[in-house]
Amino acid sequence: MHTMKLLYVGESWVIHSVHMKGFDAFTTTTYEEGGKSLKDAFESGGIEVDYMPAHIAASSFPDTVEKLAVYDVVVFSDIGSNTFLLHQDTFSKGKITPNRLKIVQEYVEKGGSFAMMGGYFSFQGIDGKAKYAQSPIEEILPVHMMETDDRLEAPEGVIPEIMMDAHPILEGVSKEWPHFLGYNILREKEGSQVIAKCGDHVFMAAGTYGKGRTFAFASDIAPHWGSPKFVNWSCYNTLFVNIAKWLAHNK
Template sequence: MTKRILIAGESWTVHSIHQKGFDSFTTTEYAEGVRWLKTALEKGGWDVTFQPSHVAARDFPFTPEDLAAYDVVLLSDIGANTLLLHPETFTKSRVLPNRLASIRDYVAKGGGLVMVGGYLTFQGIDAKAQYAGSPIEEALPVSIEQGDDRVEAPQGIHPTIADGNHPIVAGLDDEWPILLGYNRIAAKPDATLVARVGDHPLIVAGSFGQGRSVAFASDCGPHWAPPPFVEWPGYDRLWTQLCDWAAGQ
């Protein structure tokens, strides 16, 4: 049976100003950080649909019924406003469904949700991700802080397995490569803490209605997940098993 996942986010545009004395010029560069995750899931038998943030703003599905075409929806480094404020609503005052509520209802009806950490997920830098108090938080197995929830660890910090019996970490060694940061989240009382980073949760799994959700507090690619992590032999297994579990498999 085909496993289908929709990944939204993991893209950015950098606009630079180059000042050279009296004169200046600008350059713009577009980049994506999904390739490690996408490759891992495809190796694990997943059919991956990827919507960069600027595409998801317009094309992300509107309703739980639309989302039901996918076994899992994965949000990574994409702020709540990108999904909440469709361009037609923002520029033309068009009434459209609340896509954050649609994701929540999709999970309640049996879908799978994964949120991956970053500067624009959970609360993120300057709390600009804005998922705290949203319908997404209802469906997640974690509580989200109101403020900037980043924990930067430029010195490197080692993840540790908290529940070695959980299917998400089956077959993985106890020694994981370092991470360089994460979002500070708290497991809800009925959720399962699967892995830690420092004194905080790294992977939390839980149920919501008929569906499942997983929070991964760090990144799936650079910069918080440096080359040793994305090139780690356990990387593919971790992400495949994490999404398999979210899908109820």
């Protein structure tokens, strides 16, 4: 029996802080990861997950379709396009290197599967710095992106409205959803399956590109947008396992 293999990229960061104590100052640096809940969710469904933090992806994300094709599903979460576009050989040495966003596009076109989860460095992101609009990633996803900062902050909390309650992705998932604290503003593409919305905006959408499948989740899989109530929700694991299985043509 084939074990689904998934490449999960992003959800890591470094914080460099300056501590001021009167005349004196010192700095500290910490490294953090925010993707454990999603990784655990995928693994709860028997999915084999290779996790690639953002700083590793910069040099090690696959640069050929053949290398990417060992995975049934590829997931980007809170990692900007520059990490994939500006390999150090290009940025520092001026060398030609493969456009790894085009590699993802070709991988999906040939039958692979891709999902993007929301966040400050997903879709367009904060100050537009994630910069996926008009890229091969927007081409393959079932949504249109804004070309400016696309965040909708909702400190009052927002609850998605389910539009396709019979979709396989929602099998075993409660109709009573927890709140979110924000999301990336997305618009549906013609022919996409809009599974949930927040107001006039797409919250979850599924689609196809070439022989492959793609999925967009507009909010974060962890705080702050993904509220603790969402991350600890009894249906969290079921939802994301369903998403992975649908992408891999297993649902």
